Amino acid sequence: MISVEAARERIVGRMRPTGAESVGLSQAWSRVLAEDVVARLTQPPADMSAMDGYAVGPCAGAVGDTLRLVGAVAAGHPFEGTVGPGEAVRIFTGAVLPPGAVSILLQEDATATPDQVRIGEALVPGRHIRRAGQDFQHGARLLAAGRRLGAREIGLAAAANHAWLSVHRRPVVAILASGDEIFMPGDAIPPGGIVSSNSHALAAMVRAAGGHPVMLPIVRDDAGAIADAVAGAGRFDLLVTSGGASVGDHDLVRPGMERGGFELDFWRIAMRPGKPLMFGRLADTPVLGLPGNPVSALVCAILFLLPAIGRLCGLAGEAPATLPALLAAALPANDHRADFLRCSLATDAEGVVTARAFTSQDSAQLRLLAEADGLILRAPHAPAAGSGDVVRVLRLADLGV
Amino acid sequence: MISVEAARERIVGRMRPTGAESVGLSQAWSRVLAEDVVARLTQPPADMSAMDGYAVGPCAGAVGDTLRLVGAVAAGHPFEGTVGPGEAVRIFTGAVLPPGAVSILLQEDATATPDQVRIGEALVPGRHIRRAGQDFQHGARLLAAGRRLGAREIGLAAAANHAWLSVHRRPVVAILASGDEIFMPGDAIPPGGIVSSNSHALAAMVRAAGGHPVMLPIVRDDAGAIADAVAGAGRFDLLVTSGGASVGDHDLVRPGMERGGFELDFWRIAMRPGKPLMFGRLADTPVLGLPGNPVSALVCAILFLLPAIGRLCGLAGEAPATLPALLAAALPANDHRADFLRCSLATDAEGVVTARAFTSQDSAQLRLLAEADGLILRAPHAPAAGSGDVVRVLRLADLGV
Numbered sequence: 140m141i142s143v144e145a146a147r148e149r150i151v152g153r154m155r156p157t158g159a160e161s162v163g164l165s166q167a168w169s170r171v172l173a174e175d176v177v178a179r180l181t182q183p184p185a186d187m188s189a190m191d192g193y194a195v196g197p198c199a200g201a202v203g204d205t206l207r208l209v210g211a212v213a214a215g216h217p218f219e220g221t222v223g224p225g226e227a228v229r230i231f232t233g234a235v236l237p238p239g240a241v242s243i244l245l246q247e248d249a250t251a252t253p254d255q256v257r258i259g260e261a262l263v264p265g266r267h268i269r270r271a272g273q274d275f276q277h278g279a280r281l282l283a284a285g286r287r288l289g290a291r292e293i294g295l296a297a298a299a300n301h302a303w304l305s306v307h308r309r310p311v312v313a314i315l316a317s318g319d320e321i322f323m324p325g326d327a328i329p330p331g332g333i334v335s336s337n338s339h340a341l342a343a344m345v346r347a348a349g350g351h352p353v354m355l356p357i358v359r360d361d362a363g364a365i366a367d368a369v370a371g372a373g374r375f376d377l378l379v380t381s382g383g384a385s386v387g388d389h390d391l392v393r394p395g396m397e398r399g400g401f402e403l404d405f406w407r408i409a410m411r412p413g414k415p416l417m418f419g420r421l422a423d424t425p426v427l428g429l430p431g432n433p434v435s436a437l438v439c440a441i442l443f444l445l446p447a448i449g450r451l452c453g454l455a456g457e458a459p460a461t462l463p464a465l466l467a468a469a470l471p472a473n474d475h476r477a478d479f480l481r482c483s484l485a486t487d488a489e490g491v492v493t494a495r496a497f498t499s500q501d502s503a504q505l506r507l508l509a510e511a512d513g514l515i516l517r518a519p520h521a522p523a524a525g526s527g528d529v530v531r532v533l534r535l536a537d538l539g540v
Numbered sequence: 541m542i543s544v545e546a547a548r549e550r551i552v553g554r555m556r557p558t559g560a561e562s563v564g565l566s567q568a569w570s571r572v573l574a575e576d577v578v579a580r581l582t583q584p585p586a587d588m589s590a591m592d593g594y595a596v597g598p599c600a601g602a603v604g605d606t607l608r609l610v611g612a613v614a615a616g617h618p619f620e621g622t623v624g625p626g627e628a629v630r631i632f633t634g635a636v637l638p639p640g641a642v643s644i645l646l647q648e649d650a651t652a653t654p655d656q657v658r659i660g661e662a663l664v665p666g667r668h669i670r671r672a673g674q675d676f677q678h679g680a681r682l683l684a685a686g687r688r689l690g691a692r693e694i695g696l697a698a699a700a701n702h703a704w705l706s707v708h709r710r711p712v713v714a715i716l717a718s719g720d721e722i723f724m725p726g727d728a729i730p731p732g733g734i735v736s737s738n739s740h741a742l743a744a745m746v747r748a749a750g751g752h753p754v755m756l757p758i759v760r761d762d763a764g765a766i767a768d769a770v771a772g773a774g775r776f777d778l779l780v781t782s783g784g785a786s787v788g789d790h791d792l793v794r795p796g797m798e799r800g801g802f803e804l805d806f807w808r809i810a811m812r813p814g815k816p817l818m819f820g821r822l823a824d825t826p827v828l829g830l831p832g833n834p835v836s837a838l839v840c841a842i843l844f845l846l847p848a849i850g851r852l853c854g855l856a857g858e859a860p861a862t863l864p865a866l867l868a869a870a871l872p873a874n875d876h877r878a879d880f881l882r883c884s885l886a887t888d889a890e891g892v893v894t895a896r897a898f899t900s901q902d903s904a905q906l907r908l909l910a911e912a913d914g915l916i917l918r919a920p921h922a923p924a925a926g927s928g929d930v931v932r933v934l935r936l937a938d939l940g941v
Contacts (some may be wrong), residue, residue: 340695
């Protein structure tokens with residue numbers, strides 16, 4: 140059995156970021172840049188007025204002085220001419236500063252007639268002027284490859300005159316659930332049959348992480364059928380299986396995949412829930428075999444699938460972020476397996492988070508997992524912890540899970 | 541001028557959650573439930589084995605005892621018959637417990653011949669058995685209306701036999717940018733012209749919040765053209781404008797919309813960046829008029845547009861979550877306006893967050909906003925704060941911004 144950290148490193152280390160595709164700016168939100176975004180223009184393109192008022196030429200600029208009004212300039216309509224000493228031009232926010240102008244007189248500080256404007260507040264040269272290139276210069280690297288695109292990045296790329304961005308292709312992640320007892324929701328369910336929940340939850344997690352899920356049809360407990368189902372694995376960036384990864388007579392996922400050339404890297408991880416995790420490679424496609432129990436499958440997916448997809452998307456593939464929390468109740472010492480305890484979280488007015496482990500940690504109780512706010516991380520051989528002790532927790536809603 | 545809190549309450553209070561639509565489970569991730577999800581079956585449907593081993597009938601269950609093997613039962617293949625005293629049935633994980641069985645003997649604790657199995661570890665009745673309904677009972681309310689669907693909720697809905705879910709329709713949010721000086725990325729940009737960044741960033745924010753953005757073509761500084769552009773506003777759940785919301789001669793958004801019947805609720809908020817924010821109603825559609833400066837527009841959108849879309853989606857429309865942070869450097873006392881200072885954030889090994897305000901807080905510098913990790917919240921009239929003082933910060937990446 141290997142540790143959670145070693146398993147994640149090995150899994151993420153085998154992922155190769157997908158190639159690039161061009162997407163329109165309006166489809167780029169949450170995608171990851173495959174190339175730097177370099178400014179295609181200078182912003183602002185010229186010195187511009189930051190306010191409505193008057194652009195003033197060289198002058199003493201004292202209160203009571205009067206300037207000659209020689210024109211007007213609005214955003215998008217540059218002034219034809221220059222502003223000389225003792226002259227002023229009516230100007231509006233976002234308009235290019237006319238040549239010769241050195242100060243802005245705010246309109247609330249001005250008294251204007253059709254020909255003249257009187258200064259009501261002493262001028263400060265350069266004030267209320269946005270200088271050319273103050274935001275960025277043509278050729279500046281604004282966003283680096285590997286960056287996930289939020290709304291700000293998309294606005295910045297637009298301002299830099301990019302209508303298209305080169306981003307990593309969404310990794311295609313196939314999900315295979317197997318078992319004679321499982322059926323799709325809405326299908327006729329025979330006695331003793333249950334509805335497959337893992338493939339639906341995993342598909343949602345693939346979406347949350349930025350991938351494109353392909354849900355393969357449920358395959359029965361038959362090694363030949365499993366071999367057939369994964370025959371097209373080479374087309375996927377990652378294949379995820381759920382269930383059948385243990386060593387029982389009815390755990391046929393591994394034997395089935397081995398008929399197609401599956402090579403095991405490792406299986407069994409020192410963690411709870413989730414021991415029988417399997418990782419390997421089939422037709423050059425990485426294969427992550429998750430446990431069949433719903434809670435085990437989802438906890439393993441949080442720890443291993445989310446970073447793996449992140450890496451495929453071009454991110455670093457780091458472990459999901461944790462935060463510190465105070466224990467609401469004592470926990471016993473841990474054995475050799477890392478524990479991920481379903482818990483409720485409460486945040487007080489000062490932002491201090493308290494975590495309370497659920498009484499039941501049964502790995503088949505999906506409802507309890509859905510009611511959990513987080514997972515308390517307990518390291519292998521962690522000593523007993525008392526109420527008020529600090530632990531690390533993983534907040535589930537932050538992950539789209 | 542009204543406060544940030546009062547403005548958000550008034551804006552969110554005018555939003556009506558959209559109606560319901562049915563979506564397939566595979567399209568439901570991140571949507572908000574319009575109806576409760578009630579279990580359509582009991583899970584597990586019957587008592588089931590949690591392990592591979594032997595289902596054992598009534599017996600002493602002592603180490604060394606031998607049981608008669610009378611059959612086998614696998615997941616999806618219920619046993620035809622009962623298990624009597626002194627009898628055992630081979631069983632696999634997920635299989636329905638045969639009638640009469642009271643204990644599970646793990647396979648690693650058993651020595652089996654074709655006819656018999658010997659007990660290697662004393663039996664505990666009920667152990668390793670998942671009882672019918674242990675996860676949920678038919679008719680139980682599993683998820684309440686108003687809940688956002690993560691991967692766990694989707695898995696739970698699947699397990700409860702729902703192939704379709706009733707969710708709030710994605711609100712359609714129209715975005716209108718106006719100005720003689722702005723152009724779309726890739727268009728020919730005349731001297732003094734700039735590329736529209738607000739509409740692209742806002743469209744991304746609408747997506748981040750779960751809405752469907754409609755980017756209206758850029759409209760020039762002409763009241764008639766603006767009136768024409770918003771003539772179809774009644775089809776949208778929300779109309780967002782950017783720029784032209786002030787009172788200058790070239791701020792024509794309000795006069796243009798007034799030709800179409802726009803009714804102002806309020807404008808001007810005591811905040812920086814972002815004072816000239818406008819809110820009202822046009823043809824029964826709420827209208828949010830954001831400032832034209834990119835940083836002002838995005839900060840106002842974070843504070844007001846994200847909660848508004850959340851409410852339209854069926855959520856509560858709460859203010860974006862903040863967290864406590866220590867100031868890395870002193871800040872001066874604040875005036876009557878709430879301040880939202882662009883800052884970098886650093887988290888130490890204990891999870892303590894430190895915030896350092898940028899030196900420049902210019903509301904036109906989009907690049908600086910893109911480089912910021914967060915916003916430091918400074919209340920109106922906040923006293924001077926020293927290095928190490930606790931402030932509240934808003935982490936931008938958490939919001940998809």
